[in-house]
Amino acid sequence: MGRVLDFPPHRPASSGRATGTNPTGKPSELIETEQFSSAVFLLARSFAAAYESLPWTAALFATQQRRLLCHAALSDYFLAVRRVGAGLTRSGFGSLARQYGIASRNTAYAFFDEALRYNVIRPVAGSRGGPSDEVGPTHSTLSMLIRWYSLHFQALDLIDGGGRAARFLMEPQRMLILIEPLAAHALLTSREVRSPGPLHAIFASGDTGGFLMDRLIAGIDPETVVGQGRLLTNVSSISSLASSLGLSRAHISDKLAAAESIGAVGWSSRRGRSRIWISSGFYQEYARAHARKLGILDDAFTEACAILASFPIKSAATSDS
Structure with missing residues (x-):
């Protein structure tokens, strides 16, 4: 096990981004x-x-x-x-x-x-x-x-x-x-x-729920984010989604149902037979x-x-x- 130098516990982050242009305030x-x-x-x-x-x-x-x-x-x-x-x-x-x-x-x-x-x-x-x-x-x-x-x-x-x-x-x-x-x-x-918000409480508190959020966001067309109330994903099969995440279909269904109850997700047509949409609020909470x-x-x-x-x-x- 190599030894390393100890350092001061804190130094004000005021020297500027070493190789960036400081985009991050709030x-x-x-x-x-x-x-x-x-x-x-x-x-x-x-x-x-x-x-x-x-x-x-x-x-x-x-x-x-x-x-x-x-x-x-x-x-x-x-x-x-x-x-x-x-x-x-x-x-x-x-x-x-x-x-x-x-x-x-x-x-x-x-x-x-x-x-x-x-x-x-x-x-x-x-x-x-x-x-x-x-x-x-x-x-x-x-x-x-x-x-x-x-x-x-x-x-x-x-x-x-x-x-x-x-x-x-x-x-x-x-x-x-x-x-x-x-x-x-x-x-x-x-x-x-x-x-971070109610959707994280639904998704990120359960097994691999955080990755379920990632998968839904990843399935959106980036060009549709601005000015849209509902964002259509490329996810239409709960079974495929459950398989890719190593979860039961029932577990995925429960998470989606909880999110649907607060208007965060829904089906573009027939439930379980059409593409899932997420609300702009879903995206905004994830982005924040x-x-x-x-x-x-x-x-x-x-x-x-x-x-x-x-x-x-x-x-x-x-x-x-």
Whole structure:
């Protein structure tokens, strides 16, 4: 396990985007930019494709609770690496989940055990090189995290023509050690991120429900977003949708029925035999959630670049040998 330098816990994100033009003030300002809808579709389609290709790993981010648990765990891991070169413990993870109000200790322990069972995390040597109860992300998990950040930086670059993704991918593991704790704390303590709206409460609280939202958004024609009350998707078969997400038809039907009850989705003609539409409110809630997240990640990127400029890192650690 490599050792890395420790850094100041906070630096004001005032040095400007290293390779962008600072499009992100408030989320509402970001939404109003010309290319924002293109960024939203890039994310939706990328997430939907990621789930279909790597369902077990992507499922870690499939619900709101799982996403928050992942960020809490990864943040603590990278902070531990910066301090002593060690990792995350099961008991420490349970405390984190309680501290941030994400889940009970038992739920956190079950999530931890599942991640260990499916090789999402693995045991690592202690700070002195001997056996320990500490774990860290596997190579495949780090690769997925790098991809996750890269996609969001690509989305920001699409908005303002910046080069965040290229800068990040120059030294992704070094950047992660700084960016993830900054971004995770902001995401975990943001009221707007934690409670984005009624549709997220319906979809993102259940198994892979977040990817169901991604799939519906990905199925819209981007040219129809502006000025439309109902946005027609290319989804017409609940069975196909359930199969692609690894869920039962009944589960998908229940989610859609709940969304339909508040006017968020519907059928263009015969129920179950025609294309599904989503309301403009559905799209707007989804877009606002991404705007909040993109603003947070942009600030974390800026701060990480400033720290790296002052404290160059010579090595970074992962849990794979």
